[in-house]
Amino acid sequence: MLKKANSDLVRRQNRGLFLETLRQHGPLARITLGHRTGLSPASITSISAQLIDEGLVYSIGEDDAVSGHNKRGRPQTRLALNPKATNVLAVSISVDSVELVFADFSGVTHEPAKLRMDTYDIPKEEFGPRVALEIKANAKRLGIALNSITRIGIAVQGVADTITGEIPWSPAFRARDIPVVKPLERILGIPCSIGNNANMIAESLIATDRKKYSGNTAVVFLGHGVGLGLILNGVVYDGANGRAAEFGHMNHLPDGPLCRCGRQGCLEAFSADYGIMRMANDRQGHDFDVHAAVRDEDMRELELAAESGDTVAINAFNRAGEVLGFGIARLIALINPQRVVLAGPGTRVYDLMKDCIWEALRRGLVHDLRKYVEFEVVPYGKDMITTGTLVETLRHLDRVFATGQRGAMPEFAGRKIA
Amino acid sequence: MLKKANSDLVRRQNRGLFLETLRQHGPLARITLGHRTGLSPASITSISAQLIDEGLVYSIGEDDAVSGHNKRGRPQTRLALNPKATNVLAVSISVDSVELVFADFSGVTHEPAKLRMDTYDIPKEEFGPRVALEIKANAKRLGIALNSITRIGIAVQGVADTITGEIPWSPAFRARDIPVVKPLERILGIPCSIGNNANMIAESLIATDRKKYSGNTAVVFLGHGVGLGLILNGVVYDGANGRAAEFGHMNHLPDGPLCRCGRQGCLEAFSADYGIMRMANDRQGHDFDVHAAVRDEDMRELELAAESGDTVAINAFNRAGEVLGFGIARLIALINPQRVVLAGPGTRVYDLMKDCIWEALRRGLVHDLRKYVEFEVVPYGKDMITTGTLVETLRHLDRVFATGQRGAMPEFAGRKIA
DNA sequence: TTGATTTATTTTAGCGTCCAAAAAAATGTT
DNA sequence: AACATTTTTTTGGACGCTAAAATAAATCAA
Numbered sequence: 001m002l003k004k005a006n007s008d009l010v011r012r013q014n015r016g017l018f019l020e021t022l023r024q025h026g027p028l029a030r031i032t033l034g035h036r037t038g039l040s041p042a043s044i045t046s047i048s049a050q051l052i053d054e055g056l057v058y059s060i061g062e063d064d065a066v067s068g069h070n071k072r073g074r075p076q077t078r079l080a081l082n083p084k085a086t087n088v089l090a091v092s093i094s095v096d097s098v099e100l101v102f103a104d105f106s107g108v109t110h111e112p113a114k115l116r117m118d119t120y121d122i123p124k125e126e127f128g129p130r131v132a133l134e135i136k137a138n139a140k141r142l143g144i145a146l147n148s149i150t151r152i153g154i155a156v157q158g159v160a161d162t163i164t165g166e167i168p169w170s171p172a173f174r175a176r177d178i179p180v181v182k183p184l185e186r187i188l189g190i191p192c193s194i195g196n197n198a199n200m201i202a203e204s205l206i207a208t209d210r211k212k213y214s215g216n217t218a219v220v221f222l223g224h225g226v227g228l229g230l231i232l233n234g235v236v237y238d239g240a241n242g243r244a245a246e247f248g249h250m251n252h253l254p255d256g257p258l259c260r261c262g263r264q265g266c267l268e269a270f271s272a273d274y275g276i277m278r279m280a281n282d283r284q285g286h287d288f289d290v291h292a293a294v295r296d297e298d299m300r301e302l303e304l305a306a307e308s309g310d311t312v313a314i315n316a317f318n319r320a321g322e323v324l325g326f327g328i329a330r331l332i333a334l335i336n337p338q339r340v341v342l343a344g345p346g347t348r349v350y351d352l353m354k355d356c357i358w359e360a361l362r363r364g365l366v367h368d369l370r371k372y373v374e375f376e377v378v379p380y381g382k383d384m385i386t387t388g389t390l391v392e393t394l395r396h397l398d399r400v401f402a403t404g405q406r407g408a409m410p411e412f413a414g415r416k417i418a
Numbered sequence: 419m420l421k422k423a424n425s426d427l428v429r430r431q432n433r434g435l436f437l438e439t440l441r442q443h444g445p446l447a448r449i450t451l452g453h454r455t456g457l458s459p460a461s462i463t464s465i466s467a468q469l470i471d472e473g474l475v476y477s478i479g480e481d482d483a484v485s486g487h488n489k490r491g492r493p494q495t496r497l498a499l500n501p502k503a504t505n506v507l508a509v510s511i512s513v514d515s516v517e518l519v520f521a522d523f524s525g526v527t528h529e530p531a532k533l534r535m536d537t538y539d540i541p542k543e544e545f546g547p548r549v550a551l552e553i554k555a556n557a558k559r560l561g562i563a564l565n566s567i568t569r570i571g572i573a574v575q576g577v578a579d580t581i582t583g584e585i586p587w588s589p590a591f592r593a594r595d596i597p598v599v600k601p602l603e604r605i606l607g608i609p610c611s612i613g614n615n616a617n618m619i620a621e622s623l624i625a626t627d628r629k630k631y632s633g634n635t636a637v638v639f640l641g642h643g644v645g646l647g648l649i650l651n652g653v654v655y656d657g658a659n660g661r662a663a664e665f666g667h668m669n670h671l672p673d674g675p676l677c678r679c680g681r682q683g684c685l686e687a688f689s690a691d692y693g694i695m696r697m698a699n700d701r702q703g704h705d706f707d708v709h710a711a712v713r714d715e716d717m718r719e720l721e722l723a724a725e726s727g728d729t730v731a732i733n734a735f736n737r738a739g740e741v742l743g744f745g746i747a748r749l750i751a752l753i754n755p756q757r758v759v760l761a762g763p764g765t766r767v768y769d770l771m772k773d774c775i776w777e778a779l780r781r782g783l784v785h786d787l788r789k790y791v792e793f794e795v796v797p798y799g800k801d802m803i804t805t806g807t808l809v810e811t812l813r814h815l816d817r818v819f820a821t822g823q824r825g826a827m828p829e830f831a832g833r834k835i836a
Numbered sequence: 837t838t839g840a841t842t843t844a845t846t847t848t849a850g851c852g853t854c855c856a857a858a859a860a861a862a863t864g865t866t
Numbered sequence: 867a868a869c870a871t872t873t874t875t876t877t878g879g880a881c882g883c884t885a886a887a888a889t890a891a892a893t894c895a896a
Binding site: 003005009015016037169210215234237239251254255262333335338355363364366 | 419420421423424425427431432434435438455457475577582586587628632633634642646648650652655657658659661662663664665667668669671674679680682683746747748749751752754755756780781782783784786787790792795827
Binding site for chain 1: 870874883891
């Protein structure tokens with residue numbers, strides 16, 4: 001259904017386009033902005049005057065060697081996002097650790113603050129306040145005024161409900177339905193949003209190469225669990241309850257091995273670290289505790305064993321790859337993405353899984369569908385999650401600022417710092 | 419990524435909104451259009467004057483008892499889509515049959531023309547021309563000038579590639595990659611588009627109850643095959659190659675029974691009519707010809723047997739339901755839709771499958787995801803497919819006409835009728 | 837019958853945003 | 867110093883929307 005359009009929409013959209021373009025390409029001269037956005041020089045002048053006036057954008061002089069344009073004529077003056085316009089914060093939650101990354105409006109980050117926290121056993125109503133406390137302390141430490149932060153993005157390992165702002169289930173917590181967004185907003189008075197790790201990785205991929213990833217892309221995250229970020233028509237897909245893409249808990253084999261979620265035969269029960277470890281230990285029975293976190297060194301050891309020819313270890317990784325392959329086959333049958341990206345620490349052993357993934361794809365997917373999909377394994381950087389969270393958060397702010405009326409941000413009205 | 423906005427966009431969007439609103443609600447007075455669209459009376463006057471001038475809309479007098487407003491004051495004059503503005507055509511392709519439904523711009527249809535055609539054995543390059551011939555003949559018979567038809571929508575059982583306009587694979591054809599859109603466009607000189615049945619059913623559901631279905635909805639079609647129409651964020655999802663949602667060929671069980679697509683263990687191999695029939699005949703081996711169409715009377719007979727207590731028949735339907743349930747569980751894990759709709763002739767025996775579907779959902783899906791999804795079985799009307807096709811086609815035209823410049827329709831430029 | 841009242845539609849005057857074209861600015865070239 | 871070149875700003879107008887005023891067309895009430 002279309003929406004009513006008027007000059008307000010035009011302003012919002014073109015200001016948004018202006019900010020987006022600066023964010024993507026970095027500082028640009030007005031003339032270049034004109035080319036990139038398709039707007040006329042006159043409009044660019046007008047919009048930039050406003051944005052400069054509002055403090056969102058500033059002029060960074062002539063900057064000597066503007067590549068390619070050191071000819072004659074009036075020199076270009078480049079415009080940039082004003083770092084001082086506002087600050088944002090990315091929070092990444094995983095087992096026993098919470099990471100905070102502060103950034104300014106131009107996207108420049110401070111050194112990440114990695115906090116150890118006993119997430120697993122913390123009472124659920126204490127978690128939000130505890131994080132809020134840490135945020136206050138670290139902001140203070142870095143000399144960032146709390147009221148200069150206009151938005152907080154949160155990434156979580158596990159299921160994130162983007163609508164309620166809670167964590168319905170996560171390997172990081174024993175408890176369920178942990179409220180995060182509400183307590184943080186209440187205590188800090190700053191708008192928050194939450195999403196899952198895989199979606200954030202998808203966001204960071206879009207940011208690094210928009211053209212490549214902004215079609216229909218599925219980002220499969222391999223690690224302690226198996227996650228999925230879906231980019232559909234250039235936008236990260238959230239589902240009806242903000243809980244889409246529970247790829248790890250997509251059933252592979254009815255009545256298969258026990259999964260952390262309590263069901264049997266989920267993909268994760270084969271292909272996540274604990275599934276692989278269980279398989280390697282040949283312990284299908286209930287003497288294996290699926291809830292125990294697999295220690296990184298144990299996993300490394302298993303990888304080494306496989307690489308040096310241990311058949312039991314190799315079989316475990318092969319099986320993980322096979323099941324993953326069938327999962328991806330199902331995914332492709334449903335979504336028909338242009339591109340499937342494998343990411344996460346689990347890709348370290350991609351070589352041990354590769355052949356089985358492909359064999360499963362051959363067995364489980366018609367050639368017509370398979371042949372168009374491009375596969376890619378991306379080297380995993382831990383910062384992909386916080387980067388993606390920041391990108392998402394800043395883009396949201398761009399849209400808000402594009403309205404050009406602070407009044408259009410109800411969440412800012414009468415905001416007080418607790 | 420945002421797009422540049424200007425007054426052109428505003429015009430397009432508001433004219434589109436105007437037409438969409440009339441299409442959805444039927445004839446409306448200007449004042450009501452104002453309320454529905456959010457546009458001011460002045461704008462409505464201006465837009466309607468243009469559309470009337472262009473012949474897209476006309477005034478249908480006062481029409482006596484305008485419900486609720488037979489009070490005093492200046493009477494409303496209602497506006498309606500002008501049936502004479504243009505004509506469209508929906509073509510529905512299935513095994514041995516091609517159906518043509520002509521409609522005018524207001525959506526009023528002529529009696530469907532159901533043509534018998536030996537689709538299965540027709541040489542692939544003859545199919546398009548053959549259909550074109552039938553279209554010409556039937557248009558003539560109905561007194562519809564070919565050049566009054568501005569768009570043709572085609573629905574097909576099986577896989578439709580919306581980008582190439584071909585049918586990569588369909589149970590209706592022995593051949594593969596049957597060109598449809600190109601020959602029709604070449605011979606008739608009319609823009610065509612193609613889609614699959616399940617998507618068209620999804621379109622027709624959106625048209626009947628926008629509010630209910632335009633969130634995230636999955637429409638599962640049960641019949642000779644198993645299809646899926648995905649409505650994501652209110653829009654029917656097509657995938658990267660226009661071939662999304664090959665739900666029927668989503669693998670259920672590695673190395674399971676042979677499917678028509680040549681793979682083993684596809685969902686369809688259990689839950690489509692031929693899968694059920696094979697199971698009932700207890701013929702897992704290769705003495706069962708998966709390519710033979712199941713006759714409707716045989717299927718009815720099996721249904722009757724099951725309903726009167728035949729355990730073999732009951733087991734076949736139960737198994738079909740179980741596999742379908744696991745398929746839906748996987749679908750929900752990936753997409754997290756608000757609503758899952760079962761449609762198609764296969765729903766006749768929903769009662770025989772219901773319990774197994776639910777049991778499979780219980781086994782294959784975490785409760786957290788399951789609890790939010792609403793299930794629905796819609797009575798199947800054969801016309802859902804052509805209705806959906808027409809709706810989709812007319813909406814496309816609305817958008818084209820909304821530009822207000824025939825020049826904006828490159829496909830119309832210099833069009834000649836062969 | 838006539839004027840008051842009511843409701844729908846059209847007209848008028850003005851606003852915001854965009855854009856083409858002209859003007860101005862700032863530098864290089866000769 | 868005059869001209870050339872390129873970027874940016876200014877000017878003047880177009881388009882589409884809207885509030886408010888004007889008009890239209892009916893009912894109601896005396």
